[in-house]
Amino acid sequence: MSNRESAELQKEQEFIDGLYDRVDALRGVAARGVEDALTPVGTGLQARLERDVLVAERSGLLAALNAVDGSLCFGRIDLSDGTAHHIGRIGIREDDTAHTPLLIDWRAPVARPFYLATGHTPMGLRRRRHITTEGRAVTELHDEILDLRDRERTGFEDPSGDAVLLAALNSARTGRMGDIVRTVQAEQDRIIRAPHRGILVVEGGPGTGKTAVALHRAAFLLYEHRELLARRAVLIVGPNPAFLHYIGEVLPALGETGALLATQAELFPGVHADGADTPRAAAVKGGERMAEALALAVRDRQRLPESGAPMVVPHDDGELVLDREIAHEARQAARDTRLPHNLARPYFAFRIIDALTSQLAVRIGADPYGGPNLLGPDDIAQLGKSVAAAEEVHSAIEELWPALTPEGFLTGYLADPVHVPDEDAEAIRRAPGEGAWTPADVPLLDEAAELLGVDDSAERAAAEAERQERIAYAQGVLELSRGSETYEFEDEESEVLAAHDIVDAERMAERQEEADHRTAAERAAADRSWAFGHIVVDEAQELSPMAWRLLMRRSPTRSMTLVGDPAQTSEEAGVGSWEKILQPYVDDRFEHVQLKVNYRTPAEIMELAAGVVRAEDPSFEPPRSVRSTGEVPWTRQAGKDLAGAVAQAVAELTPEEGRLAVIAPQALHEEIAAPLDGITAGAEPDLTRPVVLLGPRQAKGLEFDHVLVVEPAGFGAGDLYVALTRATQRLGIVHREELPEALR
Numbered sequence: 229m230s231n232r233e234s235a236e237l238q239k240e241q242e243f244i245d246g247l248y249d250r251v252d253a254l255r256g257v258a259a260r261g262v263e264d265a266l267t268p269v270g271t272g273l274q275a276r277l278e279r280d281v282l283v284a285e286r287s288g289l290l291a292a293l294n295a296v297d298g299s300l301c302f303g304r305i306d307l308s309d310g311t312a313h314h315i316g317r318i319g320i321r322e323d324d325t326a327h328t329p330l331l332i333d334w335r336a337p338v339a340r341p342f343y344l345a346t347g348h349t350p351m352g353l354r355r356r357r358h359i360t361t362e363g364r365a366v367t368e369l370h371d372e373i374l375d376l377r378d379r380e381r382t383g384f385e386d387p388s389g390d391a392v393l394l395a396a397l398n399s400a401r402t403g404r405m406g407d408i409v410r411t412v413q414a415e416q417d418r419i420i421r422a423p424h425r426g427i428l429v430v431e432g433g434p435g436t437g438k439t440a441v442a443l444h445r446a447a448f449l450l451y452e453h454r455e456l457l458a459r460r461a462v463l464i465v466g467p468n469p470a471f472l473h474y475i476g477e478v479l480p481a482l483g484e485t486g487a488l489l490a491t492q493a494e495l496f497p498g499v500h501a502d503g504a505d506t507p508r509a510a511a512v513k514g515g516e517r518m519a520e521a522l523a524l525a526v527r528d529r530q531r532l533p534e535s536g537a538p539m540v541v542p543h544d545d546g547e548l549v550l551d552r553e554i555a556h557e558a559r560q561a562a563r564d565t566r567l568p569h570n571l572a573r574p575y576f577a578f579r580i581i582d583a584l585t586s587q588l589a590v591r592i593g594a595d596p597y598g599g600p601n602l603l604g605p606d607d608i609a610q611l612g613k614s615v616a617a618a619e620e621v622h623s624a625i626e627e628l629w630p631a632l633t634p635e636g637f638l639t640g641y642l643a644d645p646v647h648v649p650d651e652d653a654e655a656i657r658r659a660p661g662e663g664a665w666t667p668a669d670v671p672l673l674d675e676a677a678e679l680l681g682v683d684d685s686a687e688r689a690a691a692e693a694e695r696q697e698r699i700a701y702a703q704g705v706l707e708l709s710r711g712s713e714t715y716e717f718e719d720e721e722s723e724v725l726a727a728h729d730i731v732d733a734e735r736m737a738e739r740q741e742e743a744d745h746r747t748a749a750e751r752a753a754a755d756r757s758w759a760f761g762h763i764v765v766d767e768a769q770e771l772s773p774m775a776w777r778l779l780m781r782r783s784p785t786r787s788m789t790l791v792g793d794p795a796q797t798s799e800e801a802g803v804g805s806w807e808k809i810l811q812p813y814v815d816d817r818f819e820h821v822q823l824k825v826n827y828r829t830p831a832e833i834m835e836l837a838a839g840v841v842r843a844e845d846p847s848f849e850p851p852r853s854v855r856s857t858g859e860v861p862w863t864r865q866a867g868k869d870l871a872g873a874v875a876q877a878v879a880e881l882t883p884e885e886g887r888l889a890v891i892a893p894q895a896l897h898e899e900i901a902a903p904l905d906g907i908t909a910g911a912e913p914d915l916t917r918p919v920v921l922l923g924p925r926q927a928k929g930l931e932f933d934h935v936l937v938v939e940p941a942g943f944g945a946g947d948l949y950v951a952l953t954r955a956t957q958r959l960g961i962v963h964r965e966e967l968p969e970a971l972r
């Protein structure tokens with residue numbers, strides 16, 4: 229290293245040292261803050277509340293400072309006006325009175341030229357520097373000259389400008405996705421920072437960085453709209469738990485913890501949907517006609533007595549006859565409210581009780597001499613109360629218009645599916661108590677919850693009664709604390725004071741309520757009707773029309789980022805066309821952007837994989853691979869001993885550092901895994917282990933250094949394309965049966 233270079237490196241090291249001194253100081257302050265806030269503060273409710281808020285704020289800051297510690301600062305921009313800014317994962321300020329920025333958050337507008345400036349459009353930059361650190365030591369610098377008139381040289385100039393990107397792409401994988409904040413490309417940056425309103429669809433082939441972009445966009449939005457999104461939270465939906473685990477470290481590494489990561493199966497609070505459907509059953513359950521079928525099935529539960537066979541309801545004052553006509557009128561009145569089933573139920577009950585009361589009144593109050601009814605309004609009101617209180621009357625109402633829970637209703641529906649063609653009904657039929665809830669049941673449960681509504685009037689009445697009690701109590705406390713002073717006024721002023729007291733008492737009563745200190749993401753996870761501030765959907769091509777209905781309910785403002793690749797669709801229920809998915813909700817009012825560069829898969833592998841899609845769609849254009857490795861993918865005929873051939877290939881392909889995935893049809897897993905030591909497999913495999921065995925669907929969205937595909941004839945075209953595009957370095961294929969034509 230030349231003197232000039234070591235001086236430059238030294239200068240940068242001094243900056244980084246100073247930066248970490250400041251971070252350590254901030255961390256100390258935050259840690260002491262948490263400690264102080266945790267010391268007892270007396271028993272007052274207000275004091276405890278303030279303490280909890282302080283603890284949450286300070287531990288949030290502490291967690292963010294701890295999480296971003298690795299490569300906190302990764303860049304510097306030198307402007308033509310002589311100023312320079314260091315860019316990092318979060319913003320840090322000096323400890324001076326002006327709070328001078330020391331490190332600029334990558335999401336701040338000042339940092340933007342770091343990602344966008346080119347020699348052609350330098351955006352006021354003279355030089356862009358990538359700083360690589362190991363722990364707190366600066367190990368490498370890469371400079372790009374953006375102002376060609378600039379003659380100053382540091383010795384670290386990188387003429388190609390992509391050394392840092394290529395190093396990131398070639399580095400060994402760890403089994404957890406990393407962030408790309410150091411090397412976000414211009415086309416990606418534009419998507420990450422796109423305005424937050426409305427629906428943005430990001431489409432791109434495998435490895436184009438859709439997932440990375442979606443997560444960095446979530447981090448950007450959490451920064452840009454901090455207040456709104458801290459209150460309403462961001463939901464990130466991914467295809468399976470292994471995938472969510474794979475991406476789970478990205479947002480914390482960017483200093484953000486305010487997002488809820490969930491699969492479709494987790495979106496109905498209280499239901500653990502770990503059952504499995506056949507592909508056909510999942511497709512039927514996901515189909516849009518299910519919405520109509522469930523709506524009709526709910527109406528079916530609003531019954532009438534058969535004509536000529538009225539219900540006879542015993543009552544202390546004689547039998548009541550609930551015939552079809554009475555029930556029909558009551559049902560019509562209840563349906564006319566257009567309320568969900570459970571909320572319309574009180575209207576139905578009211579009409580029935582009213583009709584039965586009249587019936588009783590006519591009978592009891594009949595004048596034997598033919599005059600008008602002898603009962604007065606008070607008598608009739610009394611009769612009404614007795615009818616309303618009769619258990620038998622309630623049983624009759626329950627039989628005709630039962631109160632339903634989503635779970636109870638759907639269990640009944642699946643036992644005897646109606647309003648769908650017979651063959652669909654057969655595909656989804658499930659006896660009560662047989663099998664667990666499945667991911668495809670979740671949107672149906674949500675649909676049912678919408679159709680049924682929650683009759684929480686009793687809970688609300690109880691809550692109001694409790695509130696009144698608290699106010700009365702607080703009022704008493706206030707009066708006591710003011711002594712008898714209030715009672716001495718016998719004029720208007722005392723009334724004014726009394727009203728004032730009540731306002732105070734209400735506030736005081738509110739303070740007695742248990743405060744909810746959970747984060748917005750935690751509260752959202754427990755609340756079916758939560759409206760998220762923004763929703764990101766990854767592998768969006770897989771979601772069924774019914775799942776879209778659920779997600780759209782969670783996003784009344786339609787603020788969403790949807791990323792996907794129709795060519796990678798594997799679920800039968802998947803919709804495959806953005807227009808078709810979105811038309812019912814926003815018509816054509818959505819942005820559609822495309823990513824066209826593949827950062828993962830080398831050109832040699834991509835060419836082979838593209839053939840699979842081209843076999844079905846000759847006009848198919850794969851994304852352009854950013855690099856080639858010279859490693860041509862190989863295929864190997866296994867003969868009879870498939871497991872032996874796989875074991876040998878695994879031995880050859882297991883990297884010294886990095887990860888190998890064996891992707892094989894589920895039915896072969898047991899056979900393949902038998903001779904292999906230390907392979908991880910199952911529903912939630914540990915992706916950080918050196919070798920992992922996956923089914924085709926499990927591989928979705930993941931990435932490994934090397935991949936071994938086994939028996940590709942057993943894959944659907946979408947799944948095969950996914951499996952072939954998971955490797956960053958090498959791909960091998962072992963088969964016993966004949967290869968699909970595209971791979972021959």
Ligand SMILES: Nc1ncnc2c1ncn2[C@@H]1O[C@H](COP(=O)(O)OP(=O)(O)OP(=O)(O)O)[C@@H](O)[C@H]1O
Binds near residue numbers: 828
């Ligand atoms: N700008 C970038 N800098 C460094 N690495 C990048 C960049 N963009 C993408 N990558 C890397 O490329 C790989 C693929 O990215 P990602 O998983 O987001 O792609 P994807 O489009 O979601 O792929 P798929 O559709 O196959 O799941 C990841 O390792 C990611 O870190």
